[in-house]
Amino acid sequence: xxxxxxxxxxxxxxxxxxxxxxxxxxxxxxxxxxxxxxxxxxxxxxxxxxxxxxxxxxxxxxxxxxxxxxxxxxxxxxxxxxxxxxxxxxxxxxxxxxxxxxxxxxxxxxxxxxxxxxxxxxxxxxxxxxxxxxxxxxxxxxxxxxxxxxxxxxxxxxxxxxxxxxxxxxxxxxxxxxxxxxxxxxxxxxxxxxxxxxxxxxxxxxxxxxxxxxxxxxxxxxxxxxxxxxxxxxxxxxxxxxxxxxxxxxxxxxxxxxxxxxxxxxxxxxxxxxxxxxxxxxxxxxxxxxxxx
Amino acid sequence: xxxxxxxxxxxxxxxxxxxxxxxxxxxxxxxxxxxxxxxxxxxxxxxxxxxxxxxxxxxxxxxxxxxxxxxxxxxxxxxxxxxxxxxxxxxxxxxxxxxxxxxxxxxxxxxxxxxxxxxxxxxxxxxxxxxxxxx
Amino acid sequence: xxxxxxxxxxxxxxxxxxxxxxxxxxxxxxxxxxxxxxxxxxxxxxxxxxxxxxxxxxxxxxxxxxxxxxxxxxxxxxxxxxxxxxxxxxxxxxxxxxxxxxxxxxxxxxxxxxxxxxxx
Numbered sequence: 099x100x101x102x103x104x105x106x107x108x109x110x111x112x113x114x115x116x117x118x119x120x121x122x123x124x125x126x127x128x129x130x131x132x133x134x135x136x137x138x139x140x141x142x143x144x145x146x147x148x149x150x151x152x153x154x155x156x157x158x159x160x161x162x163x164x165x166x167x168x169x170x171x172x173x174x175x176x177x178x179x180x181x182x183x184x185x186x187x188x189x190x191x192x193x194x195x196x197x198x199x200x201x202x203x204x205x206x207x208x209x210x211x212x213x214x215x216x217x218x219x220x221x222x223x224x225x226x227x228x229x230x231x232x233x234x235x236x237x238x239x240x241x242x243x244x245x246x247x248x249x250x251x252x253x254x255x256x257x258x259x260x261x262x263x264x265x266x267x268x269x270x271x272x273x274x275x276x277x278x279x280x281x282x283x284x285x286x287x288x289x290x291x292x293x294x295x296x297x298x299x300x301x302x303x304x305x306x307x308x309x310x311x312x313x314x315x316x317x318x319x320x321x322x323x324x325x326x327x328x329x330x331x332x333x334x335x336x337x338x339x340x341x342x343x344x345x346x347x348x349x350x351x352x353x354x355x356x357x358x359x360x361x362x363x364x365x366x367x368x369x370x371x372x373x374x375x376x377x378x379x380x381x382x383x384x385x386x387x388x389x390x391x
Numbered sequence: 392x393x394x395x396x397x398x399x400x401x402x403x404x405x406x407x408x409x410x411x412x413x414x415x416x417x418x419x420x421x422x423x424x425x426x427x428x429x430x431x432x433x434x435x436x437x438x439x440x441x442x443x444x445x446x447x448x449x450x451x452x453x454x455x456x457x458x459x460x461x462x463x464x465x466x467x468x469x470x471x472x473x474x475x476x477x478x479x480x481x482x483x484x485x486x487x488x489x490x491x492x493x494x495x496x497x498x499x500x501x502x503x504x505x506x507x508x509x510x511x512x513x514x515x516x517x518x519x520x521x522x523x524x525x526x
Numbered sequence: 527x528x529x530x531x532x533x534x535x536x537x538x539x540x541x542x543x544x545x546x547x548x549x550x551x552x553x554x555x556x557x558x559x560x561x562x563x564x565x566x567x568x569x570x571x572x573x574x575x576x577x578x579x580x581x582x583x584x585x586x587x588x589x590x591x592x593x594x595x596x597x598x599x600x601x602x603x604x605x606x607x608x609x610x611x612x613x614x615x616x617x618x619x620x621x622x623x624x625x626x627x628x629x630x631x632x633x634x635x636x637x638x639x640x641x642x643x644x645x646x
Contacts, residue, residue: 300631336632
């Protein structure tokens with residue numbers, strides 16, 4: 099294992115661990131990012147102590163006068179300690195900015211200690227303060243990235259959930275499926291709809307699928323193209339698509355836009371589409387003779 | 392074009408039509424290793440099939456290199472031939488244009504199936520195509 | 527006949543099973559073999575099963591369309607069956623929706639359709 103050159107910072111964190119810890123804690127208190135409402139002093143101190151210990155260990159191994167890459171392997175233990183505390187604190191409701199300030203609060207007390215201990219060596223003081231500041235900044239950035247990654251994950255998960263919610267494929271009858279489309283149909287959603295629908299065709303051995311666009315707000319050329327492509331893909335799978343819910347207004351718009359639906363079957367309502375679907379799979383709906391008189 | 396990110400994770404010589412199938416298999420495996428979804432894999436491998444066949448039919452053969460990119464996790468392929476090159480790339484990318492048997496949906500179709508598409512061609516010097524996809 | 531595709535006769539219907547990673551030569555050979563079998567056996571129905579195909583590019587797509595057209599000219603109704611969802615989506619994106627070819631979900635769906643028309 100490599101040993102980093104001894105600096106005043108690494109000496110402070112090793113030999114004056116407790117006073118650095120106290121000072122960090124005090125700074126957080128002063129800056130109002132300690133959140134005593136969420137964590138007892140003992141808990142907060144333990145978190146700080148774990149983090150500072152990992153920091154101290156890292157500094158005894160890594161030469162921070164060189165370029166620092168927080169994402170490199172030799173920082174992994176400190177990164178993990180930081181992620182763990184970030185997770186614990188945010189789960190109880192600490193805001194991202196508070197967490198960043200929580201980390202940055204280590205700078206000031208260490209700078210103060212450095213300027214006292216290196217008062218007669220200005221060159222070294224400036225160099226060490228700069229190096230240490232860079233590392234703390236990098237750790238604060240790491241906290242930010244952690245939040246961004248976590249938010250992205252949440253957004254992606256919600257998007258997937260919404261997508262599933264908004265494109266439910268329903269089996270109406272043996273071999274007949276429907277997918278009621280609601281809202282807007284952009285390219286990404288159109289693709290999800292298509293994928294969802296085609297997989298359901300396989301799953302249910304469906305022969306007819308009704309794509310209902312009653313709830314689609316706008317049908318422009320692009321949306322029409324998506325619908326026609328969906329119908330084409332359904333046909334390639336060996337099933338038939340019926341597009342239903344084409345209002346008189348949408349029919350007019352489509353003609354004005356020059357959209358040619360070709361051989362795709364269309365119906366004004368889902369009711370008319372269902373009747374057509376029954377006819378194709380060989381079912382018939384008939385009224386039971388009224389015997390009540 | 393941008394330099395390769397690292398050593399290729401795979402390399403397929405395109406000399407005869409059997410090699411087009413070999414290229415598909417190699418890219419398919421690379422995408423499996425990235426944990427790609429079925430649809431994404433099918434789209435990308437189909438695009439690879441198009442450009443590999445294009446290199447064979449129009450470029451007189453070539454080589455296909457497969458790269459795995461981290462950050463973001465992606466697959467990239469580069470297909471190089473030393474054929475006659477394409478004089479009018481825009482025209483070649485248009486559906487319906489073909490100088491040989493591919494029915495002219497190959498290159499334009501391939502571009503629609505991938506997340507990034509770059510083509511560079513010099514008449515008399517050959518064609519290089521790069522394509523990328525998220526897994 | 528190569529390993530890449532096999533032709534069976536069931537109830538006077540020719541079943542063509544295409545394996546994955548078929549080469550261009552294989553599929554061109556298949557075209558010849560199939561047309562000869564249709565004529566020799568006076569088959570009125572053909573079912574081409576592509577469930578094994580993970581990839582259908584424009585070349586294979588065009589051959590499939592041609593197989594359908596040739597069979598139809600030889601008076602055999604042809605169904606392409608078993609296309610995977612991802613393949614269907616990709617073909618549509620490529621602008622190849624095989625307008626002249628009949629399709630069915632599976633072999634049994636196609637056979638049922640052929641029987642209904644008295645062709646099997």
